[in-house]
Amino acid sequence: MNSVVIKSIVGVGICTLCSLAVFAAASLSSTKQKASSMNASVTVADYGTVNGQPAHVWTLTNSSGMRMKATDYGTIVTELWVPNSKGKLVDVVLGRSSVQEYIDRTQYFGCTAGRCANRIAKGQFTIDGKSSQVTCNNGVNSLHGGAKGFDKVLWKGESGMKDGNPFVTFTNASKDGEEGYPGNCTAVVTYTLTNKNELRVAMSATTDAPTPVNLAHHSYWNLGGHDSGVIVQDELMIPADNFTPVDATLITTGEIKSVAGTPFDFRTMKTIGKDMGQLPATATDPGGFDHNWVINGAKSGEMRECAVLRSQKSGIVMTITSNQPGIQFYTGNFLDGVPGKNAAIYIKNNALCLESQAFPDSINKQGKAGWPDVILRPGQTYQHEMVHRFTVVE
Numbered sequence: 328m329n330s331v332v333i334k335s336i337v338g339v340g341i342c343t344l345c346s347l348a349v350f351a352a353a354s355l356s357s358t359k360q361k362a363s364s365m366n367a368s369v370t371v372a373d374y375g376t377v378n379g380q381p382a383h384v385w386t387l388t389n390s391s392g393m394r395m396k397a398t399d400y401g402t403i404v405t406e407l408w409v410p411n412s413k414g415k416l417v418d419v420v421l422g423r424s425s426v427q428e429y430i431d432r433t434q435y436f437g438c439t440a441g442r443c444a445n446r447i448a449k450g451q452f453t454i455d456g457k458s459s460q461v462t463c464n465n466g467v468n469s470l471h472g473g474a475k476g477f478d479k480v481l482w483k484g485e486s487g488m489k490d491g492n493p494f495v496t497f498t499n500a501s502k503d504g505e506e507g508y509p510g511n512c513t514a515v516v517t518y519t520l521t522n523k524n525e526l527r528v529a530m531s532a533t534t535d536a537p538t539p540v541n542l543a544h545h546s547y548w549n550l551g552g553h554d555s556g557v558i559v560q561d562e563l564m565i566p567a568d569n570f571t572p573v574d575a576t577l578i579t580t581g582e583i584k585s586v587a588g589t590p591f592d593f594r595t596m597k598t599i600g601k602d603m604g605q606l607p608a609t610a611t612d613p614g615g616f617d618h619n620w621v622i623n624g625a626k627s628g629e630m631r632e633c634a635v636l637r638s639q640k641s642g643i644v645m646t647i648t649s650n651q652p653g654i655q656f657y658t659g660n661f662l663d664g665v666p667g668k669n670a671a672i673y674i675k676n677n678a679l680c681l682e683s684q685a686f687p688d689s690i691n692k693q694g695k696a697g698w699p700d701v702i703l704r705p706g707q708t709y710q711h712e713m714v715h716r717f718t719v720v721e
Contacts, residue, residue, distance in 0.1 A: 369493035404437035412642025438478035444543035461507035473506030510536030547678035551640030554671035559600030567620035649683035
């Protein structure tokens with residue numbers, strides 16, 4: 328990774344009358360006083376209805392003024408306001424203007440994808456000799472849980488404060504046979520907005536019968552602002568020596584290949600668009616990145632850095648850590664003029680996704696060397712944690 332000088336968002340300030348040293352000390356002192364005088368909070372409000380049932384939206388604000396909104400419909404993060412290098416808050420996630428618009432077309436903005444995120448080849452798998460067919464909603468394959476995955480249901484939401492940090496917890500009970508998946512599966516997702524300017528996402532699940540579980544958080548990120556245009560000049564680092572190639576329908580082939588000498592080499596920081604031209608459009612794919620990287624040194628249950636993203640427009644840096652073996656990097660290839668918040672129109676490459684996960688279609692690669700086990704069994708608890716830490720370039 329190229330060296331990057333970053334500073335805490337708490338240290339952003341403006342002073343034209345002081346020397347650089349005095350400015351730094353005064354700015355930090357002033358910002359600390361401001362932070363200490365601001366109370367973190369969480370509130371809830373009505374957010375329309377879904378199939379006649381009331382929906383809600385929670386607003387979480389930390390002690391330095393960073394804030395986010397999330398709804399119980401699909402656990403969608405609808406807004407996330409982060410200070411840029413000038414101290415101005417910028418909404419860095421794509422979204423729609425109302426719950427009805429999310430119902431009409433979610434595009435998976437800001438949601439929890441599941442019961443099994445990413446693609447399952449032909450929607451088929453076998454566990455302990457028993458075959459299952461889940462809904463195919465992405466051509467011949469299943470994507471993000473099927474036609475009505477976890478992103479399209481109302482979850483139960485509860486909020487509070489823990490160690491001075493606001494949080495909201497969502498719970499969903501998925502019934503046996505839902506979208507074709509075996510077993511009753513209960514999933515829990517908690518968003519915490521820490522006073523260190525972190526968005527923490529904790530996901531867990533239990534089941535009463537063996538079933539594949541691979542949850543993913545699916546925010547579309549544009550660190551310049553959700554309506555600031557394409558992200559091809561943003562810079563990205565992914566600490567991964569290998570990736571999992573895909574076929575023409577974006578299903579993993581079962582190989583684990585080196586990134587060396589390929590456009591998939593993000594081991595040092597580079598602009599997203601630098602090598603993207605080597606992944607041109609086809610008859611079924613608009614082109615660009617939509618692949619899974621194998622995080623170096625990832626061990627089950629251990630948190631590890633898996634991506635660093637920085638915006639030249641805003642100076643915002645997002646560092647992602649997780650306890651998952653892979654991360655899906657997607658450059659918003661299928662955005663085709665989706666109406667967004669504040670009259671924004673989202674087109675191809677207006678945002679990107681960085682989804683920590685088990686590898687796509689792992690359920691059909693069980694026992695294959697290097698591939699994770701995604702079968703959750705009774706008595707086990709699936710646990711997935713990721714942290715998005717926001718700082719700025721100095």
